[in-house]
Amino acid sequence: MRSPRRPWRRRVLDRLVGLADLLVPAGRAVVVHSSPDLDDSTVALLRGAPPGIDVIVLAEDLSGAQRRADALVLRPRLLGRRSRRGLLAYLRSPVAVTTHGVFGARRRPRGKQVVGLWHGEFGKRIGTFVGERPRHFDWVPVSSQLARQVRSAEFALDPARIHVVGSPRQALLEDPDAVRRRLGLTGPQVVVAPTYRVSVQGMARADGDVARVAQEEPWTWPETAALLEEHGATIWLRPHPAADQQVGAGERVRLARNRDLEELGVTFYELLGAADCLVTDYSSIWVDHLVRDVPVLGFCPDLEVYRRTRGLALEPYEEWFPGPVVGRGEDLVAELARVLAGHDDHAARRRATRALLVDAAGTEPVARTWDAVRERVGRRPAAAPPASRGGSAPS
Template structure:
């Protein structure tokens, strides 16, 4: 019922916004990606800094049923509309450019195990009707996206993604990151970041209870004191960035340990940063099935994969390719003991990371934002 009412709301507001006259220099970015590698947010920053001749409106969160009429009029006046999730436009003459928010690793849309076909088919029709151009990074990316959403090949433009500009040229230095999150300034230390996927959708009560009780790794032998001691002995620090939903469930959102710090969205909003503007200053990534690892390949730094609940995830939602443990460019671990060993082990995955980086990002550019801007203005 909620979905039906929300679609009615969107149709009503779209009808009202159609009365607004389009402005040639008006750009609206509908950002549903928050501050976690948001192409929309970062491209808005770029436009405001480098192209003040364009009137840029960043609409977030999107979609929302609480947007004022003024905002809807801005959407209706936009010549260019960028989206991070489903494509959206009001007038036929508007140009809708789709960023999306990551390279697909997990099954979604018509490929997912846990979605409704009628909904997926309706979404596929929205892509065909509303997306004029879809930003892409490679043939591989296009294959994955089209498998899930049915996008026609003619819509893709291989211009890369704005988030990679922030990743490879971080706005926050390693020293600043150590000072702000750990109160330290030893730049010889290593900083790791743990970023899991949305684990709640597995509907596994045991895993969610572990997270609620403070076991953010959701591993059977989790021991936070031992983890902190091991990090301290190796002169390493660990940033924990959970999905916002998990952070709300998490009972211990503030770490009392010297070498572990939780990063939440409030910090990013207060500092006016996207996660990718500091991610490039980290030294290694720990994840499970989050597609962030594809982007992290552009740093050529170690990646460790937690696969303790791989079987549950494949059954509930599914992955787009595999076998997962054989194809990922990093060590797979199922326990904290294995994780600590992997963090201390020599890195032997450089060649495999390079292979996957070339496969997922065929577009090499000094400025992906500039390439998207050229796409927007030349309309090719």
């Protein structure tokens, strides 16, 4: 189902902000904006911010963003995106770092730049493939040459603007032992992370078969609880942030919503990095999770319907997915039992998929992204005309 057009008031506001951007000269402070506020890429960037860069975070929900920052021991300069100070910060920023666009996703004037940190690679069809308008970004990080080609088509972007350096959020996957110690985790940890079927945030849409998915919730079954108890394992159930999902949790099952994890002082990607097994469906997180060489199970009760209603970026999906794809809860429990017993039946397939989709593992994506931001801050016309500088963006 095609997502509805944005309300006319928002389109008018974005256009007015674009006109104001023509008039206001750039300063020095970089703005960072994500949806949802302080997403995992933003957290990774803030933790790895180099000295000498002035960063302002623009938030949709200022009080909620402040609570999240406090929980994660971050001290960013936070402004409401729609406030006067937030709007002025955006207009004066030489670089806006954003997941979706701050006031639209168009080319900025006066040499100002946009770094685009989209929140995932592959999975669902997005962008021009589902009838959305092209998005403009001046510099975009991705994890593979294949992702570079697909992202170019998704947003109608010049591929020269897209760079295979990895995604900043992947940096949060890199220290699982520290996360396990911090949370006091023992035994195998399983993350279950289905994508939304009905979105209530951002672009409202409905995909897949909600009723069919609701029939299959094996993490609530007694036999699943017995399996987890046998192996001393824990399931972390992660409802998609864009969905208003009511989820059931059985024994040895913990919820991993943002507010649950903030109470523990960790982000979702930090928890994901500590997982011994990931269970998901069409979410793009499995591509990032290939950085961690552990089993991935596909649980897709509505695969055929999802294909028809939303469409998938990688087909045939069952061949691209780095593990078995099952549609019945009984089959998922059987596959999970194999994993918890120490079997890794699909390791060769997972590593072959990783070789195709994660070229950039270990390339310090946070540092590379800040390098790109720094270069663009230095390019602003008031400081140095582009013709007087050499070099190019990191690639």
